[in-house]
Ligand SMILES: NC(=O)C1=CN([C@@H]2O[C@H](COP(=O)(O)OP(=O)(O)OC[C@H]3O[C@@H](n4cnc5c(N)ncnc54)[C@H](O)[C@@H]3O)[C@@H](O)[C@H]2O)C=CC1
């Protein structure tokens with residue numbers, strides 16, 4: 259039997275640092291598909307790279323059994339037609355799913371024509387229901403005949419993916435990556451079309467994905483985003499520097515307690531275990547050895563201000579249960595001040611504020627009407643932060 263393969267879109271930090279290594283360790287040959295030709299050339303020329311695991315002892319892991327294809331040419335279609343490829347993953351960024359969908363649709367069509375059998379697809383992006391969203395995009399490009407084949411043969415499984423992989427070499431002179439030693443990948447078992455074989459080390463399957471996704475996005479990503487946005491306002495460079503600031507740390511911890519109370523109510527999490535989870539996350543994001551910049555963690559503020567994303571998602575949940583939300587609202591307010599250089603969404607947000615005024619923009623983005631209690635809290639926090 260030939261070596262099993264997995265096709266992974268996005269040879270970036272999480273692709274090279276987390277998803278790729280787990281697949282390789284589990285016995286897969288990983289074909290990375292990316293738009294960046296330089297990265298693809300390097301992957302094919304070197305055939306390996308090193309993952310540096312940041313922890314008490316810095317460990318190294320050599321990743322081989324890898325290759326690369328450009329994601330926008332026909333080579334990637336022949337990977338879809340290969341029956342030894344039974345798993346396709348992505349880590350390209352939530353806003354890019356729409357762009358990879360036509361290629362995935364063509365790939366699935368090629369697979370059907372080649373009679374290469376069933377397949378599972380798992381998008382590993384930080385958002386609620388990322389693979390279901392990808393499936394909706396893909397279906398727009400399928401014929402009726404292809405749609406019924408895909409329905410019967412392709413599993414689109416959403417997941418929660420948690421491992422901090424800060425960029426260690428933004429210019430990608432080397433393919434090496436630095437990753438933290440915490441790893442969690444939880445996949446919706448019910449959405450798989452076939453068993454994942456070989457099993458992927460470290461991949462947990464669940465029938466209760468929503469609880470895991472909200473626990474992670476509304477805790478790790480919420481804390482991270484609030485620390486990054488408040489850190490940006492106070493001109494800290496890294497998230498760990500921001501969390502050393504007592505005022506920021508209190509707001510982040512307060513926000514996690516507010517959201518934690520709501521998550522415990524909704525998902526019936528064990529309170530003590532959830533409190534431990536919060537503490538662990540505060541320790542993780544405060545680790546100076548990650549050197550994670552506030553501009554990486556805060557990138558794309560409009561996406562992060564989405565109604566089900568890491569800031570408004572927890573704020574809405576707390577409000578739904580009539581629970582305190584003051585710290586969450588401070589985090590939301592800080593996001594409205596984000597204007598990092600080279601961040602198109604930051605620029606777009608600040609242009610909107612200049613054109614329409616903060617009150618209108620808060621109403622438009624959050625859905626909280628001017629004059630409501632929630633809206634007033636955000637504006638008050640925004641005005642206070644503006645003074646800093
Ligand atoms: N870095 C991290 O610690 C974590 C990231 N994530 C999620 O993983 C996703 C990727 O994040 P990172 O790896 O940090 O970003 P990144 O920017 O390092 O990697 C994204 C990769 O996608 C590639 N790409 C862009 N457009 C593409 C296209 N049309 N087709 C194929 N490849 C394309 C880029 O060239 C780049 O190599 C995001 O959704 C993020 O939220 C999730 C958990 C952890």
Ligand SMILES: O=P(O)(O)OC[C@H]1O[C@](O)(CO)[C@@H](O)[C@@H]1O
Pocket residue numbers: 384419420421422423478479480482483554555556557558
């Ligand atoms: O990747 P995004 O969604 O832009 O957000 C950055 C976040 O993702 C992570 O990289 C990993 O979950 C976190 O470090 C951070 O909260």
